[in-house]
Amino acid sequence: MTDLETFRAETRAWLEANCPAEVRGPMDSEEDRVWGGRNPTFKTPAHKLWMERMGAKGWTAPEWPAEYGGGGLSREEAKVLHSELRRIDAQLALSSFGIWMLGPALLQFGTEEQKKRFLPEIVRGEIRWCQGYSEPGAGSDLAGIQTRAVDEGDHWIVNGQKVWTSYADKADWIFCLVRTDPDAPKHLGISFVLFDMTTPGVTTKPITLISGKSPFCETFFDDVRVEKANLVGTLNRGWDVAKALLAHERTMIGAMGSIASGRPMGLVAADSLGVDSDARLEDPMLRARIAELEVDLAAFNLAMERVGDQVKARQVSPAIASMLKYYGSELNKRRHEILMTAGGSDTLEWESERSGHGSAARDWLRTKANSIEGGTSEIQLNIIAKHLLQLPGA
Amino acid sequence: MPLILTEEQTMLKEAADGFLSENAPVAHLRALRDSHDADGVSRDLWKAFGEMGFAGVIIPEEHGGSGLGAVEAGVMAEALGRTLTPSPFMGSGVLCASLLAEGGSTEQQGEWLPKIAAGEAILALALDEGPKHRPSAMTARAERSGNGFKLNGAKGFVLDGHIADALIVAAKTDDVTLSLFLVDPKTAGVEIERTVMVDAHNAARVTLTDVQVDADAMVGAIDQGEPLLQKALNLGRACAAAQLNGAGDQAFQITLEYLRTRKQFGKLIGEFQALQHRAAHLFSEIELSRAATLGALQRIDAGVDEKGLSASIAKSKAGRVAELAVQEAVQMHGGVGMTDEFDVGLYMKRVRVLNELFGDAGFHADRLARAQGY
Numbered sequence: 001m002t003d004l005e006t007f008r009a010e011t012r013a014w015l016e017a018n019c020p021a022e023v024r025g026p027m028d029s030e031e032d033r034v035w036g037g038r039n040p041t042f043k044t045p046a047h048k049l050w051m052e053r054m055g056a057k058g059w060t061a062p063e064w065p066a067e068y069g070g071g072g073l074s075r076e077e078a079k080v081l082h083s084e085l086r087r088i089d090a091q092l093a094l095s096s097f098g099i100w101m102l103g104p105a106l107l108q109f110g111t112e113e114q115k116k117r118f119l120p121e122i123v124r125g126e127i128r129w130c131q132g133y134s135e136p137g138a139g140s141d142l143a144g145i146q147t148r149a150v151d152e153g154d155h156w157i158v159n160g161q162k163v164w165t166s167y168a169d170k171a172d173w174i175f176c177l178v179r180t181d182p183d184a185p186k187h188l189g190i191s192f193v194l195f196d197m198t199t200p201g202v203t204t205k206p207i208t209l210i211s212g213k214s215p216f217c218e219t220f221f222d223d224v225r226v227e228k229a230n231l232v233g234t235l236n237r238g239w240d241v242a243k244a245l246l247a248h249e250r251t252m253i254g255a256m257g258s259i260a261s262g263r264p265m266g267l268v269a270a271d272s273l274g275v276d277s278d279a280r281l282e283d284p285m286l287r288a289r290i291a292e293l294e295v296d297l298a299a300f301n302l303a304m305e306r307v308g309d310q311v312k313a314r315q316v317s318p319a320i321a322s323m324l325k326y327y328g329s330e331l332n333k334r335r336h337e338i339l340m341t342a343g344g345s346d347t348l349e350w351e352s353e354r355s356g357h358g359s360a361a362r363d364w365l366r367t368k369a370n371s372i373e374g375g376t377s378e379i380q381l382n383i384i385a386k387h388l389l390q391l392p393g394a
Numbered sequence: 395m396p397l398i399l400t401e402e403q404t405m406l407k408e409a410a411d412g413f414l415s416e417n418a419p420v421a422h423l424r425a426l427r428d429s430h431d432a433d434g435v436s437r438d439l440w441k442a443f444g445e446m447g448f449a450g451v452i453i454p455e456e457h458g459g460s461g462l463g464a465v466e467a468g469v470m471a472e473a474l475g476r477t478l479t480p481s482p483f484m485g486s487g488v489l490c491a492s493l494l495a496e497g498g499s500t501e502q503q504g505e506w507l508p509k510i511a512a513g514e515a516i517l518a519l520a521l522d523e524g525p526k527h528r529p530s531a532m533t534a535r536a537e538r539s540g541n542g543f544k545l546n547g548a549k550g551f552v553l554d555g556h557i558a559d560a561l562i563v564a565a566k567t568d569d570v571t572l573s574l575f576l577v578d579p580k581t582a583g584v585e586i587e588r589t590v591m592v593d594a595h596n597a598a599r600v601t602l603t604d605v606q607v608d609a610d611a612m613v614g615a616i617d618q619g620e621p622l623l624q625k626a627l628n629l630g631r632a633c634a635a636a637q638l639n640g641a642g643d644q645a646f647q648i649t650l651e652y653l654r655t656r657k658q659f660g661k662l663i664g665e666f667q668a669l670q671h672r673a674a675h676l677f678s679e680i681e682l683s684r685a686a687t688l689g690a691l692q693r694i695d696a697g698v699d700e701k702g703l704s705a706s707i708a709k710s711k712a713g714r715v716a717e718l719a720v721q722e723a724v725q726m727h728g729g730v731g732m733t734d735e736f737d738v739g740l741y742m743k744r745v746r747v748l749n750e751l752f753g754d755a756g757f758h759a760d761r762l763a764r765a766q767g768y
Contacts, residue, residue, distance in 0.1 A: 266768030281768045291759035292710075294766070299686035299711045306397035306685040313398055323678045382667075384674035391673065392654055393665035 036125025444513025475640025
């Protein structure tokens with residue numbers, strides 16, 4: 001056996017022994033996600049166990065170095081792990097902005113001390129992070145942020161307001177863009193800092209969305225004291241960190257387009273609409289839309305994989321993340337429009353046991369944010385035009 | 395296997411792109427078209443393809459080929475799509491080479507494979523019958539007669555049929571199964587009519603009236619043509635997807651250059667956000683199409699695309715994406731895009747033909763739906 005085949009056999013055996021039955025199969029809704037943190041909630045004790053076992057092996061962040069708690073796997077090994085997880089339909093052990101966004105930025109820009117302090121507890125799901133980027137006056141135009149950090153010697157005093165801070169009310173720490181030099185050109189006076197959400201002066205207020213749910217918050221900073229040791233990267237050069245992190249965020253949001261529910265969409269539709277005498281979905285127009293989307297989903301999954309391989313081989317600009325973000329977001333919106341069409345009036349029930357309290361409708365409405373958050377689709381297209389196509393004046 | 399070309403495959407790509415842009419750029423197609431060339435294809439170029447090892451890319455080395463795989467065939471197809479070069483590559487080097495290499499008798503392989511690899515012979519597959527690719531609706535029949543078979547039927551869209559040194563004909567040997575026959579086009583009862591196509595590439599109609607062939611004309615075993623045909627078609631579909639990618643991307647590159655240089659209202663038109671966003675969207679679609687195609691070619695090489703679903707995904711995606719690419723190309727060029735003098739119209743015509751070849755985007759999406767059970 002090759003090393004990779006041995007690794008696959010060992011991984012399969014470990015997963016069989018350690019992945020509880022309760023965490024296999026599709027998630028019923030977003031509520032089933034495990035986020036960890038200081039005050040974690042779990043749907044079942046098995047979900048807690050699954051997070052802890054995967055965290056202990058470092059497999060919640062399989063490609064991070066083992067010295068920071070990660071799995072230390074090669075890309076090929078990580079692919080094997082993912083395919084084995086898919087094979088048993090295992091749910092994600094830990095959802096985490098720490099893993100998806102902050103961690104990669106810390107690996108690239110953090111000090112050794114920061115890496116040793118923060119990364120292992122991210123891997124184990126012991127701390128939950130939120131992102132302080134957008135402000136009421138600076139959404140897509142992120143370089144326009146106004147939150148001020150005033151130098152007080154060994155610390156800063158931060159004042160300002162953030163908005164669209166996902167899960168700020170549940171997060172333990174925040175990674176945050178603050179303006180440390182108000183006189184510099186707008187990209188050059190920003191710094192990237194970390195601080196505890198329980199620091200005096202930090203308050204959060206949920207924003208109710210059209211889905212009736214509230215992952216987002218407004219976040220207020222009133223004379224918040226931030227230690228200078230918690231600066232990531234160079235002072236006033238936080239934009240570099242932010243850009244790298246945004247690339248990870250975009251890839252992550254884009255990847256939502258590739259999350260296929262357990263059952264093929266055509267069969268989900270057939271459950272509610274029925275099939276004709278030739279076993280084809282009863283609604284030929286919808287059948288065509290679904291089949292076309294399935295082709296796009298399959299192609300998108302391969303594009304995600306290919307971009308990963310290109311990045312590894314250094315054959316592609318980091319701006320390629322904008323392509324994945326743009327396409328994946330739009331694809332996910334299309335998918336949920338089709339799921340609503342396929343479910344018909346059943347999915348319109350906002351409050352009933354039968355509809356899982358409107359879970360399909362709420363998920364559908366949630367996807368509308370995909371092409372806004374993390375930079376709108378239009379911003380992604382601008383980035384593609386400028387950085388990948390070198391169009392003039394873009 | 396990473397979803398990128400290996401170093402050797404990248405070298406092949408550079409060699410193919412370099413060879414074609416030097417020896418058979420779009421002007422080559424125009425010259426064949428405008429001179430009403432009787433063959434519509436350059437036999438010298440096909441020989442040169444043989445000398446370069448391109449023609450026999452999938453043919454085993456013991457039969458004079460390069461002994462490479464689907465990814466390499468796709469690399470060649472994409473290069474041909476980029477330069478719009480008419481070539482027997484798809485009919486001979488992909489389809490017929492695959493059928494003979496997989497199912498041909500020792501005699502058939504010995505006679506034809508080295509000639510295909512050397513670029514000396516042109517073979518054609520006679521498969522489609524109606525205006526759309528529907529292999530399951532085949533009506534051509536082969537009935538036992540004497541020591542062989544008697545073939546009857548009418549075929550269309552036969553690539554290079556008018557200049558074929560040999561035809562491989564698919565025909566039903568009973569109500570459900572089909573067989574494949576190697577037919578000399580000079581046999582009595584074979585009529586071949588060249589169909590000059592919209593893209594100035596080459597195809598023909600072939601009618602077979604009581605065409606008598608010997609038993610040893612059969613490629614593969616009797617009633618066992620289906621798996622051979624499916625295998626060749628899957629490779630053909632993935633290569634057609636690669637060719638669509640080549641044509642679509644080249645049209646896109648020409649358009650990008652235009653966006654960077656053409657001025658209107660005192661500005662470069664590439665500065666207009668309306669056009670930037672459409673170009674950026676198209677770029678994204680092309681990336682998906684490329685990934686789907688390379689994924690299919692790699693799966694064929696790994697022997698894990700037995701049902702041909704990866705090839706269907708690739709052909710369906712590439713068809714729609716290349717269509718968008720050429721439509722945007724003509725529209726963004728404005729009036730000049732409508733002129734025969736400018737190349738983008740040639741890409742539009744070529745993409746239309748490649749879209750129909752071996753099943754259009756809808757045919758392949760339907761295939762995927764059927765396979766998933768809806």
